[in-house]
Amino acid sequence: MKIIVPVKTNPDLQMVRIKNRQPVLEAVPYILGDLDKNAVEAALQLQAEAGDTQVIALTLNQGNRKIKDTMKEALAMGADEAYIVTDDALVDTDQAGKALAIAKAIETIGGADVIIFGEGSHDGYSGQVGPRVAELLGVPEIGFARKLTPGGPGIQAERSMGDFIEVLEAPLPIVITVASEINEPRIPTLMNIMKAGKKPSTDWTLADLGLEAADVAPKNKILSNLAEEQDRKNIMLEGDVNAQVAALIDALTREGVLEA
Amino acid sequence: MADILVYSDSLNTAKELAFKGKEFAAALGMGISAAALGADADETAAQLGAFGADRVFVSKDAALEGLQTDVVSDALAKIAKEADATYVMVGSTRRGKELAGRLAQKLGAGAVTDVNSVELEDGKLVAARFKFGGATVARETVDTDIKVFAVMPKAFEIEDPVAGAGTVVTPDLSLTPSAVKLVETKPKEGAAVNLDAADRLVCIGRGLGAKDDLTIVEAFCTALGGELGCTKSLCDWEWLAENRLVGLSGAKTKPSLYISLGISGQVQHTVGISSSKVIVAVNKDDKALIFNHADYGIVGDIYDVIPVLTEAVKGK
Amino acid sequence: MEKVDVIVVGGGLAGLSAAYGLAAEGLEVILIERGDYSGAKNVTGGRLYVSPIRNMYPELWEDAPFERPVTREFITLMGEGNSTTIEFAADKFAAQPYQSYTVLRATFDLWLSEQVMEKGGMVIVKQRVDDLIKEGDKVIGIRAGEDEIGADITIIAEGVLGLVANKAGLRELPSWKDHAVGFKETLELPKEVIDNRWHLAPDEGAAHLFMGGVTKGMLGGGFLYTNKESISLGIVLGMKDAKERVDKIDIYTLLDDFKANPTIAPLVADGELVEYSAHVISEAGLSGIPQLWGDGYLMTGDAAGLALNQLYTVRGMDFAVASGYYAAQAIIEGKKQNDLDAVGPAYEKMMKESWVLKDFETAKNILHFIENPRIFSHYPNAVGRLFDRVFTLNDQPTDSIYTKVMSSVKKDFMNVTTAKELLGMRKI
Ligand SMILES: Cc1cc2nc3c(=O)[nH]c(=O)nc-3n(C[C@H](O)[C@H](O)[C@H](O)COP(=O)(O)OP(=O)(O)OC[C@H]3O[C@@H](n4cnc5c(N)ncnc54)[C@H](O)[C@@H]3O)c2cc1C
Ligand SMILES: Cc1cc2nc3c(=O)[nH]c(=O)nc-3n(C[C@H](O)[C@H](O)[C@H](O)COP(=O)(O)OP(=O)(O)OC[C@H]3O[C@@H](n4cnc5c(N)ncnc54)[C@H](O)[C@@H]3O)c2cc1C
Ligand SMILES: Nc1ncnc2c1ncn2[C@@H]1O[C@H](COP(=O)(O)O)[C@@H](O)[C@H]1O
Secondary structure, eight states: OEEEEEOOEEEOGGGOEEETTEEEOTTOOEEEOHHHHHHHHHHHHHHHHHOSOEEEEEEEESSOTTHHHHHHHHHHHTOSEEEEEEOHHHHTOOHHHHHHHHHHHHHHHTOOSEEEEESSOTTTOOOOHHHHHHHHHTOOEEEEEEEEEEETTEEEEEEEOSSEEEEEEEESSEEEEEOGGGOOOOOOOHHHHHHHTTSOEEEEOGGGGTOOGGGGOOSEEEEEEEOOOOOOOOEEOOSSHHHHHHHHHHHHHHHTSSOO | OOEEEEEOSSHHHHHHHHHHHHHHHHHHTOEEEEEEESTTHHHHHHHHHHTTOSEEEEEOOGGGTTOOHHHHHHHHHHHHHHHTEEEEEEEOSHHHHHHHHHHHHHHTOEEEEEEOEEEEETTEEEEEEEEGGGTEEEEEEEOSSSEEEEEOTTSSOOOSOOSSOOEEEOOOOOOOOOSOEEEEEEEOOSOOOOGGGOSEEEEEOTTOOOGGGHHHHHHHHHHHTOEEEEOHHHHHTTSSOGGGBBSTTSBOOOOSEEEEESOOOOHHHHTTTTTOSEEEEEESOTTOGGGGGOSEEEESOHHHHHHHHHHHHTTO | OEEEEEEEEOOSHHHHHHHHHHHHTTOOEEEEOOSSSTTSSOOOOSEEEOGGGTTTSHHHHHSOOOOOBEEEEEEEEEETTEEEEEEEEOGGGGSSSOSEEEOOHHHHHHHHHHHHHHTTOEEEOSOOOOEEEEETTEEEEEEETTEEEEEEEEEEOOOTTOHHHHHTTSSOOOOGGGEEEEEEEEEEOOHHHHHHHTTOOTTOEEEEEEEEGGGTTSSEEEEEEEOSSEEEEEEEEEHHHHHHTTTTOOHHHHHHHHHHSTTTHHHHTTOEEEEEEEEEEEOOGGGGOOOSEETTEEEOGGGGTOOEEOSSOEEOHHHHHHHHHHHHHHHHHHHHTTOGGGHHHHHHHHHHHSHHHHHHHHGGGHHHHHTOGGGTTHHHHHHHHHHHHHHOOOSSOOOOHHHHHHHHHHHHTSSHHHHHHHHHHTTO
16 A cells, blocks of 8 residues: 655744744744654554555645754655655645645656545644645545554544544545544654665656646735734732732632622 | 525534525625425425525435535536526535535536635625634635635624525436445434533643543532533544534534633634633643633643532632 | 664764764764653753864864854953943954854754764664663663663763763762752743843844842852853852752842842843753862763763853753764774774773863863852942942032042952952962
8 A cells, every 4th residue: 555644834833932023934943843743643544454564654844944844754654655846836836835835746756545634734624735735636525534554445434523532434536634533643764764864765856747836826815914903911920839829819800790 | 697606514504604695695796596306305495495505406316315525516516507606605514515525626617615605795795704713813815717715614693594495406416326325324422512602611631630530520510500621632532522522623612601611722712712701721831822812821730620610610 | 782883872962972973973873862852851051162172173063053142251240239231342253264152952952963864873862771780890782761772972961960871880979968959941032122221233132141149158160151032141140059948039039129129120121031951060170070971871961960160151061062072983983993892991092182071171160169159149249339329429528539439449349258269260
């Protein structure tokens, strides 16, 4: 079996600060998205269960200067091979453009039996890319998977729809997007990090996929991207627990949210 | 005539879209149509007509059973063409969010998902959604001929239904059944809650050491007369049901009093509490981010603080 | 067991400097850093003396992401209810080559780690070295979690706490009494505001040190360095004094009091807090330097006690870079000669013959000198009293300036204790 996991590397959101309502992205290091790590882990677990399976991590570089290093994390987790598509046109593309490039890359790699996405990227969380790729490849798709098992006609999946759980079955090839509850991504060991450097990693540009910049031109226009103004009192209550709680009750009563 | 087409697998959300969609349509000089798909389509159609849809496209095609994304997106793409839709608004429920990407791809359209609000500006609909995990709000337009928006449930308020029903249209969709088969549905435990409506909300995070300790937190909620919410990990571990999740992937709440217990304050959570009137945070780490979002902060161990708080709020 | 030429434990400046030198010569080197990135948690006041290390990796410093060159020095003595500031600017400080720069470690260390990788060195982050592997007395590699990796030489660059080296029995942990604790905030301010507040030409920087009231008379001082668009503001405090006074003063409030002081408040006004950090510093000087090498390993940087508190400044980064450089040179030479036993002695020799250990020799007495609490309480107040008299005018007949100065000097400076202290100063 061949599993391809498209992963996005994005600025470490915990290091993104807001200044004058604008996110400051300068000098913020890139990391592998949380949900994309869940996707890699899901692929590795399928590999372990199904045996004789190749796991490929694929990324479109959207402005990460150190993409190779970031992708090493996917290889260190256990992916067998990496494909990296770098092109200026990809930096500001949107979900439609990314889906097209990913679908072409999958075809260029020679197709896959299972393609596993995160339910959404860490910074954008639009959740469009997976379903769009399914459409481009003309394959069925299961979103928000919380459990995957090889079997039935191809694969069995459970997904949570909020109030209830659906158990689904589908033949391969298929596109899956996974929710964070599916697993706890493994933390690579030192030895695996060292080995990751020696695993095959292929660099492509859009031209290698038979695409031009115009093909991935964004269809959406972002008019503004600002933090909302927040004005909180930030009062820290001092003293021991009893004093803190007493002061809190007093304050909340004055605020009118507790009754006297 | 160009139309705004609305659809959601959740009837309530579909009504919201039809109701607000009609307002936009009127301002844009467009019509408003709706899609009702699946076994109970007739009943849905009547409701959507009552909430504003001029036309309702109805299909009870057997292939729609289970509402798999490939089939529903196929159906909607065909309806959008027939309705000459400029905007397609679907509900950003789980199914709807998944649907939006595939539908947009079929239509060669740009799409915006998880839309929190839509405004009309210079003859265009502008969608606002969170970015960077909720740290910012991006306002986007879509430039393709057809534009797909997946709008969050409850983004639009509905008023009473308007009298009258839409014209029912029965398109010929010739749908192919999905390769994805529903094997079974299993209920999830956890009573129904409505965090959006809660006036007092207590949220618990990973500061809680063990599932059993939830009883301490629940006792506090009872004493306060508040609802219980939580951060994502607690749902992932199935300590609490998903409908108690507050934040980017859960409820966006607006209580008058919000109290966080053992929560670090990462943006994906705080985005769900920013409309609270008063925010209180308890965390043992005085550098925790949550204190930046709080009106009142208590540095302390929740296991020490909760019992004292529980006593103090009784009858308040 | 997988084996490489060199393993470096810790990716601060000492470790990165060593790894850079080794990688540049084509040796197989792995550096292991437990933080999310090199520099993520490293604490420094913020001034790197480049002059001493300029010739070590000359190509590196050209593009290094320094913040500002320090062209202006300020010292403020904080007395009770007053403060005296000396501003010093010399033409030579304001011209290339600059002797020192302010730096932000998060940027600087991350950049250096990229340079190491560019030279082919492997920098592995988010991994903690748990232990050294020994064969008899010889260090033959490291253990991290389940994994073991062997190396010809292991470079210990783990910083001041020295837990790994201690666990392997390579060194005693120095007493807490020989440490200072430093805490620091980074406050963001627009470029022009910084230029104005410290009288700087564009792209020039200031170092501002504070004594006296800032530590409430305890051993230590305050520092303030200007970065491009932020200032680093902090306090260094002798642990012994801090502990002994701990019931009276909560040391964590010192920084807030410092910022609220009327002399400082206008300097830091509107600064947006973007980072807070705290760390310990060795104050033991020469006596805190352990054996610099043993069979299979070298010690560098803070892990080797190479930090110096010189009253007006804390130095450690230049020592870290230099010790890493010499460690790399010694190993490269040993590999060339195919004589690894010569590496340790060669390293020690380079360290002794260079300014590194000589500066520690010179600074030996400063530590006794600064242990004198009068430096941190009496003198800042005395200087303040002096100027207070000079500048005060009221409805009483005023003394001549000479009388004012002399009466103050007689009282505060012409006494046996001060004379002794002056004599003591000759040694530093
Ligand atoms: C795409 C995406 C969507 C997400 N959506 C959501 C969402 O909708 N809602 C959500 O909540 N999260 C969401 N998350 C997860 C989010 O990023 C954080 O991981 C999560 O909010 C952290 O939960 P926490 O604060 O409980 O845990 P932690 O970050 O681990 O914080 C625990 C806190 O508890 C404190 N603590 C520990 N013990 C005690 C004690 N005894 N007493 C007092 N304090 C204590 C600690 O100091 C710490 O600050 C999402 C993530 C992604 C990537
Ligand atoms: C408040 C303060 C102000 C200072 N001001 C100045 C100044 O202005 N100028 C100056 O020159 N010096 C200053 N110093 C001193 C200077 O910061 C240090 O001397 C210097 O950082 C030492 O570098 P190092 O590489 O030896 O150690 P560190 O920078 O401490 O690096 C050690 C690294 O090892 C890692 N590590 C530790 N244990 C392990 C493990 N088991 N496994 C893997 N990794 C590990 C750590 O994460 C860390 O990154 C100051 C220090 C402080 C605290
Ligand atoms: N630049 C990218 N490279 C590879 N995969 C991506 C990229 N962006 C998004 N994806 C994949 O698409 C999923 C959903 O992304 P999004 O639609 O942006 O929320 C992610 O979880 C990834 O699996």
